[in-house]
Amino acid sequence: MDDNLMEKVMEEVMKKMGDTKEVKKEAPKSSYNPGITEFVGTAIGDTIGLVIANVDHNLHGFMKIDPKYKSIGIIGARTGAGPHIMAADEAVKATNTEIISIELPRDTKGGAGHGCLILFGAEDVSDARRAVEVSLKELDRTFGDVYGNNAGHIELQYTARASYACNKAWGAPVGKAFGLIVGAPAAIGVVIADAAVKSANVDIVTYASPSTTSYTNEAILFISGDSGAVRQAVVAARDLGIRLLEALGQEPAPSSTTPYI
CATH class of the missing domain: 3.30.70.1710 (BMC (bacterial microcompartment) domain)
Structure with missing residues (x-):
């Protein structure tokens, strides 16, 4: 194999390797699962969905959560708030949950805007998880x-x-x-x-x-x-x-x- 042909082959190999690396780099966040029970998923707006099956008794009191709600669903985001609240609105319609709190922290990642922290309360962890799942799914629409x-x-x-x-x-x-x-x-x-x-x-x-x-x-x-x-x-x-x-x-x-x- 002459030198010119060898160079062309190597160029093609390196190009394919570069393409593979680029694909891995741009893989969506939702494809990554840390393998822990609290994790539900991620979505647009640097959003993470989590669930706690049984909140620690002492923390529960300090968070001022109604005693009947042992489980909570959590939506947190760096960018956006309106889309998340509208998504949560659909979630409470579809599940046996209640909105415990909604907070809108200032977060400069969203440019001029802020992020959000939304807590769902539920008597059963499956309801809390479902509320988070519905919210994450709705975000593609509400954005x-x-x-x-x-x-x-x-x-x-x-x-x-x-x-x-x-x-x-x-x-x-x-x-x-x-x-x-x-x-x-x-x-x-x-x-x-x-x-x-x-x-x-x-x-x-x-x-x-x-x-x-x-x-x-x-x-x-x-x-x-x-x-x-x-x-x-x-x-x-x-x-x-x-x-x-x-x-x-x-x-x-x-x-x-x-x-x-």
Whole structure:
């Protein structure tokens, strides 16, 4: 075999080895299982789902959990909060669980936003685990109307029937249509909130700005009312918000997954 042919063969071998390494590097996080009973899975937004079958008695008291709930499901994320709460809302509809707490820590990995910590309470560990599984599965959908670029992000959420997670986190009326509108930086949030309420006859549940959002650079509007009106308001905010974000960033602001609203 002459030198030129040998070089070509070696180049092909090295190229294949490089391709294999690249595939391993980009393997999804969900493919890794540490092999411990507490682990349920991972999902978009640097999200981890966990479960504790029987919380330590002393810790249980300090966490102020209702004594009837021995098992807890846990959703924690570095990026996002709205998608996780909406996913948890679907989980409590589908399981025999209750939302114990929802916390929104500031987390700079999400750019202008924050992360989240959601706890489900259950009398049976299978219910807690199922709630976490449902939440993780729902995240691919609820991240669909989160749009972002290097300048910031906008986030829209909608449900025709709010349940206990939305109520716990945002005071949403249970059983009524509910929408969430987030703009970051907050200047964009203020404008799209105004556009939303001008576009449809909706009820404002509450409004939040940096001083009431763990000092994150976001303005947030929470709305309720007729399902068609709430959806119309959210869509109006989305359309304007994407245009403003793209103007600010001078680049596209694509969906994180696939839009669902």
